[in-house]
Amino acid sequence: MDFTRPETVLNLQNIRNELVRMEDTIIFKFIERSHFATCPSVYKEQHPGLTIPNFEGSFLNWALLNLEITQSRIRRFESPDETPFFPDKIQKSFLPSVNYPQILAPYAPEVNYNDTIKDVYIEKIIPLISRKDGDDSNNFGSVATSDIECLQSLSRRIHFGKFVAEAKFQSDIPLYTKLIKDKDVERIMENITNSAVEEKILERLTKKAEVYGVDPTNKKGEKRITPEYLVKIYKEIVIPITKEVEVEYLLRRLED
Numbered sequence: 001m002d003f004t005r006p007e008t009v010l011n012l013q014n015i016r017n018e019l020v021r022m023e024d025t026i027i028f029k030f031i032e033r034s035h036f037a038t039c040p041s042v043y044k045e046q047h048p049g050l051t052i053p054n055f056e057g058s059f060l061n062w063a064l065l066n067l068e069i070t071q072s073r074i075r076r077f078e079s080p081d082e083t084p085f086f087p088d089k090i091q092k093s094f095l096p097s098v099n100y101p102q103i104l105a106p107y108a109p110e111v112n113y114n115d116t117i118k119d120v121y122i123e124k125i126i127p128l129i130s131r132k133d134g135d136d137s138n139n140f141g142s143v144a145t146s147d148i149e150c151l152q153s154l155s156r157r158i159h160f161g162k163f164v165a166e167a168k169f170q171s172d173i174p175l176y177t178k179l180i181k182d183k184d185v186e187r188i189m190e191n192i193t194n195s196a197v198e199e200k201i202l203e204r205l206t207k208k209a210e211v212y213g214v215d216p217t218n219k220k221g222e223k224r225i226t227p228e229y230l231v232k233i234y235k236e237i238v239i240p241i242t243k244e245v246e247v248e249y250l251l252r253r254l255e256d
């Protein structure tokens with residue numbers, strides 16, 4: 001997939017292959033996070049024990065915001081497959097623009113589910129993948145660093161739904177034009193859903209979780225990311241939000 005060549009990006013099989021590759025990235029980021037406790041203080045806004053000069057948000061938000069500002073300066077968010085968590089705070093890069101060809105509709109950057117992704121990561125994913133409950137103040141920095149890697153990997157995967165949606169729109173313009181004009185959200189959701197692909201993803205994740213993150217020479221070794229938790233995360237969070245991204249992107253597709 002080459003973002004300077006739209007035909008390689010809007011090929012649905014290429015997109016699906018990229019989503020498969022992202023599974024490995026996400027699993028290994030989760031495995032890293034699984035070494036730490038839940039560390040709820042990292043996510044608390046204005047935590048009394050974690051005062052941050054001139055900042056009123058959580059320790060995680062401070063770290064994520066400042067990293068995204070740095071990443072924006074070196075052009076990360078000019079890439080069409082990256083969506084910032086703080087779109088209003090990122091800055092212009094000092095590097096020359098790559099001038100990617102227009103692949104998605106102009107409003108695509110406005111389809112941003114990162115607030116939802118961060119909330120559901122903290123509320124539902126952290127309790128599933130952390131080693132134990134509780135704070136471990138010696139590791140707040142490592143936890144925030146690991147969380148940011150998990151969040152940016154989840155964000156890229158979920159917002160890939162925009163490329164999926166554009167590819168599907170172009171594969172049947174009459175159908176989607178009618179559904180969009182009718183604002184038929186239900187039928188748009190039905191048409192973008194491919195249950196066979198979803199099933200294959202969940203089967204593959206089960207196998208990957210059984211192999212990754214364990215010591216292959218010690219089959220009884222502790223599994224750090226269990227197959228059932230990984231499948232639950234994808235089935236109940238990652239895939240449904242990806243489909244929400246697809247539907248929201250499509251609902252605006254006839255805008256001038």
Ligand SMILES: C=C(O[C@@H]1C=C(C(=O)O)C=C[C@H]1O)C(=O)O
Pocket residue numbers: 016161164192193194195197198201238239240242243
């Ligand atoms: C991503 C696609 O669209 C939908 C979302 C999927 C997902 O998030 O994994 C898988 C299949 C579809 O239901 C696709 O068709 O490949």
